[in-house]
Amino acid sequence: MTEQPPAAETVPEATPDTSTATPRSGRPTDRLRLAGANQRQVLGLVAVLALLVAAGSVTTENFFQISNLVLLLTQASIIGVVSIGMTFVIISGGIDLSVGAIIALASVWATTGATQDFGLAGMLFTAIVVATVCGLVNGGLIAYGGLVSLIVTIAGMAGFRGLATLISGGRSQVVETSAFSAIATTDILGIPLLVYIFATVVAVGWLLLNRTTFGRHVFAIGGNPEAARLAGIDVRRVRATVFALSGLCCGIAAIMLTARTNTGASTHGTFYELDVIAAVILGGTLLTGGRGTLIGSILGVLVFTTVTNIFVLNNLSTPIQQIAKGVIIVVAVLLQRRANKEAAT
Template identity: 65%
Template sequence: MERAAREAEPRPSSFSRVLDSGAGRNFGLVAVLVLLGVVGVVTTDTFLTTANLLTILTSASIIGVLTVGVTFVIIGGGIDLSVGKVMALASVWSTTVATQSFGPAVMIFCAVAVGVGAGLVNGLLITYGRIVPFIVTLAMLISAQGLAEQISGRRSQIVTDSVIAGIANTRLLGIPLLVYIFAAVVAVGWVVLNRTTFGRRTFAIGGNPEAARLAGLDVRRHTILLYVVSGLCCGIAAVMITSLTTTGSSTHGTLYELDAIAAVIIGGTLLTGGRGTLIGSILGVLVFTTITNLFILNNLATEVQNIAKGVIIVVAVLIQTRAQRSPASG
């Protein structure tokens, strides 16, 4: 009877199976980028210029680094709403007069330490406090925003260190150093996620945490580490945005968490965890950044841009839901 039932189930088409695979979703995002490129060429003469393409990559770099950390957390079955404001807090803490007096190494250390510390607090509250990730990271978002405002007095802190300020202005082979930092973070993240035990455990815990626990995995410790990874990415992004704007400010990172989560979703990572690709998330970042660039070049309203992004997110979630319900998704 079980064999008859399986045979009676509708078999997905080859196209459906390809679309539901990681490579298929990534190919779809590449196709979207190509389509956006065509729209850019048709609507403006400056889209394909080297300067504009580098602007897109630079704009994608900071949110892209945040997205790497968010991808790890979501694949592991969690969520992190605090990344934007943790990055802002790290930028403020690393640019106080006292911190800058010790030089660039201490500034970078402070930024990374603040990010890692915030991630550690998130992880501990979620695992040992048994509070849902949505609430914990939302509380961290609010707290980080308040602390950043308290430290800075709601004023932008100017970077006086030439080394930190020079990071964003440095170019290698004509490409901004920020893009290289972004690429390095993505490369390390891809290797960790796809070629290490840590990555395999992330997928296992996100797919079924109880089964992972029964298999001998320390789910609590690994979950904490996932949020520490996200915090580390916040610290790196803080150094990048501090250099790019030459300021540390509590206003940095506003709504960045939503952009990062949206990029992860359209990149094919399931919000329920257990499945996703880092390359898909980065392609999602590039899609959103390119859309923003097109709207700026064509002098279109921000409101319309946000509507377009919202429609893309809804379509991506609908596709995910259909894939989960299909026989191919098991």
């Protein structure tokens, strides 16, 4: 009688290929269809952005002024850094509603009198560590505590902002370290340093997501967590790491926002979660996880920032801006569903 091989040796043949950025299926045709959907989404955003720029130039003569374009890029850079971390989280199948509160807590902690006594290095270190620890708390509860990311990050949204209010006493804390404030006022070749920071985060994030094993694992657990587990991926560790990464991006954004406003306040980052999630969804990242692109998220940020800029230049009220953003989100989700159906046929 022929001896049968051990069952464990057949596992690699039964598991789907997780080496690609579309682990929902290992078939080349499916990967090509999903890649095509991503490309169409990006091209569509480029077209929308071009139309918005044209609309801005028609509706106001100030749109193409250098000062306005610099302002637009600066505003996009802060939201954009947070969107990088959020893209990782959503691709992995999670959601993070606490990003705004983490920014507030990091900014407040970094601008206390005791922290500022340590100078620029102490403030930078504090903002990064505080935000990353907040992300680790979220990730630990979700990955190892078995809790739903929506519930955990809603709790974090309340808890972190409450802690920020407690530390600051509800008052804005003025930055007295000139080297820290210089982060927002320094220009290199006419472009603010904040934009260079954003570009650096984008480059590192793109390499991490598209050129590393960790990035492939993020796509894998978002597409099919059970298949990823059977393939030997430590799903819990990857999930905890993406939330820590989101916290790290919030720390960087907190530094940028605090330097730009010259204050640390518990109100910093209010409604950032709305803008960031909307931009990531508009960029083509699936809310269910498993697919997305950083380039799409960046274009989504630019679209929303341009819309806001045009509305401000035309003196339109904040409620109108929020309504417009809501409409854009709904349209983006509908287009996303249509693209998914086309990719599945």
